[in-house]
Amino acid sequence: MLRLTGEDRAVAEVAAVAEHVASLTVAATGLGIGRGAGPLVPLLDEAGAPQSAATLGEIRAWSQACLADDGIPEFWRALAHHPRLLAATWRKERVAMASGVIDEVVKTYAALAVAQFRQSAYWIDHYTRVLRAQAKVDDHLLVEIAGAVMHYVSFNTIAHGMRLDAPFAHLTASDFVPGGPLEHHVPGVKKSSK
Structure with missing residues (x-):
């Protein structure tokens, strides 16, 4: 992994x-949630969790806008039992997944x-649904992502099992930015005029 500099938000x-x-996968x-037998806690909506109603309303609005679905995804309905956890996790979701240097679809x-x-x-299932709705992702691309x-799981397993050191541990992001010694190795980086 490249060491971060102020220039490498991506x-x-x-x-x-x-x-x-x-962290979401661990909580689910x-x-x-997502197992065949159903969730271990009842799923709440705005009426069943009045202290979580405002956050659930935001999530419902997001679901309508992004998925053309009037429902609230199960995960968020389960978290509604704990209003502060629901609100904090939803805020983190919006911050982590919002467009920045990298757009929402790539994220x-x-x-x-x-x-x-x-x-x-x-x-x-959730992210596949989002990608199909937002980016019109087809079956071929889903299989490509899985591939x-x-x-990379295979590569990581081999590298870990053989206790290999990272070959580029000495590099920083500044080595690859325009004007950096390795800028020519990064597709799409505008080359400096040096």
């Missing part, structure tokens, strides 16, 4: 998405890859 944004989605599994691809790696049926995840 790496930080991807890391934020990965950390956030990893812990609450039994959702990363989120799907993390969900696949974590083997979270619920979040795989990339499979490939």
